[in-house]
Amino acid sequence: MAIRNSIKRLQFHATKRAAGLALLLLVQGVLNASSAEEILRGNGKYNVVAAVLILIFCGIIFFLVRMDRRLSQLEKEKEGKL
Amino acid sequence: MRKNWWKYLAVLLLLYVLAGGLFTPLKTGIGGTDRLKITSMDSQQVQIGIYNPGADFRVENVLISNGNLNFTSLNNHWDGKGMLKATFAPRLGKTGDGGGLFSLYVKANGYWMAYPAAFSIERNPADTVSSNALRPEQSNLSAGVPDAFRAFPNRQVLYESIRNLLFHVPMWFTMICLLLLSAWHATRYLMKQHIDADLRSESLARVAVLTGFLGCVTGSVWARVTWGLWWPSDPKLNGVAVGMLMYLAYLLLRSSLNDPYQRARVSAVYNVFVFPVFIALIVIMPKLSDASVHPGSGGTVGFNKYDLDNTLRMYFYPAVAGWILLFLWMSSLLYRFKKIQWQSETP
Numbered sequence: 001m002a003i004r005n006s007i008k009r010l011q012f013h014a015t016k017r018a019a020g021l022a023l024l025l026l027v028q029g030v031l032n033a034s035s036a037e038e039i040l041r042g043n044g045k046y047n048v049v050a051a052v053l054i055l056i057f058c059g060i061i062f063f064l065v066r067m068d069r070r071l072s073q074l075e076k077e078k079e080g081k082l
Numbered sequence: 083m084r085k086n087w088w089k090y091l092a093v094l095l096l097l098y099v100l101a102g103g104l105f106t107p108l109k110t111g112i113g114g115t116d117r118l119k120i121t122s123m124d125s126q127q128v129q130i131g132i133y134n135p136g137a138d139f140r141v142e143n144v145l146i147s148n149g150n151l152n153f154t155s156l157n158n159h160w161d162g163k164g165m166l167k168a169t170f171a172p173r174l175g176k177t178g179d180g181g182g183l184f185s186l187y188v189k190a191n192g193y194w195m196a197y198p199a200a201f202s203i204e205r206n207p208a209d210t211v212s213s214n215a216l217r218p219e220q221s222n223l224s225a226g227v228p229d230a231f232r233a234f235p236n237r238q239v240l241y242e243s244i245r246n247l248l249f250h251v252p253m254w255f256t257m258i259c260l261l262l263l264s265a266w267h268a269t270r271y272l273m274k275q276h277i278d279a280d281l282r283s284e285s286l287a288r289v290a291v292l293t294g295f296l297g298c299v300t301g302s303v304w305a306r307v308t309w310g311l312w313w314p315s316d317p318k319l320n321g322v323a324v325g326m327l328m329y330l331a332y333l334l335l336r337s338s339l340n341d342p343y344q345r346a347r348v349s350a351v352y353n354v355f356v357f358p359v360f361i362a363l364i365v366i367m368p369k370l371s372d373a374s375v376h377p378g379s380g381g382t383v384g385f386n387k388y389d390l391d392n393t394l395r396m397y398f399y400p401a402v403a404g405w406i407l408l409f410l411w412m413s414s415l416l417y418r419f420k421k422i423q424w425q426s427e428t429p
Contacts, residue, residue, distance in 0.1 A: 063412055
């Protein structure tokens, strides 16, 4: 049981780290300098829109994951009572 | 279905906003130039990048103006792909109002496009003509690109990122709306003492803090690309930072009280008092301050006046409604969870 829990915790940390890395890459993508041609033509700046949408999506997923964990905790408590 | 219609509405509105907001093209506009400085008298070629020119782009006139002096280009060359080469030989003369920044205007397909503050013109010592003799005829520059349907405004600095109006701005609208409802449920608790109202108030405030956080993060990324800083010093941003801290204090206050009825009463009173302060910090204070980079506060004008054209408006209001409904849905899920938790804790 303890081993399974520690494995679970490790998996959770791995996903957290992966999510952090993905966010970092995204921010770097936004920061990347454009070519001279792109700057001259106004450098569309479409990637900011993508970044903003991804961040909002991450926020909603964060909410979902928290809800999920708290719900399963409540389910466990209820099963324990029964 | 009858009870959940507003959730379907939220999804439909957001699908409409995502489809329209991401696929509608930007209007034709000037993207940039290859130089910031021109010298007086010399004949020199300037490269002008044209964004979204379209297939039948015809250049009719190119001129630079500082409001007093206009200089029309001597010749123009359009490469058919996005680069316009215009040759200027401006003459400031010896005296008079030569200086300041010149804006660039391109007339194509019957309409003027503007690129504000494009160049400064350096005086040439060899130019000894009195500048009063050089004053050309005033052009009518007020005729802009028409309010064409199915294209978003093409604004200097913003460009494609104007679409963020549909994603970043509604986060704040949602936060204010959820906090208003939260404060309303808090007053309801104070009047009726039903723990149900307290649970609703708490769930709304929690989701509102999430939307506020999302507003901060998305705004930060947008600011980095347009204003050049992750967190520029701005009355609106400072107000939001303090406002977020006040609501984090609300959540801390809740977790520090163990008795549920005491917690409900104290946090309801705090909530009712903190909401007007929050509104004052993020809406009224930036309006009163001298300068702000945000549109609609300080000396700057709002999106409403220049940027929010009819095409953008077609998506902006549905976006606000859709995001508000989506986050209301999320807070209702949290409320239902808290209600079941409460029922299982108190038999």
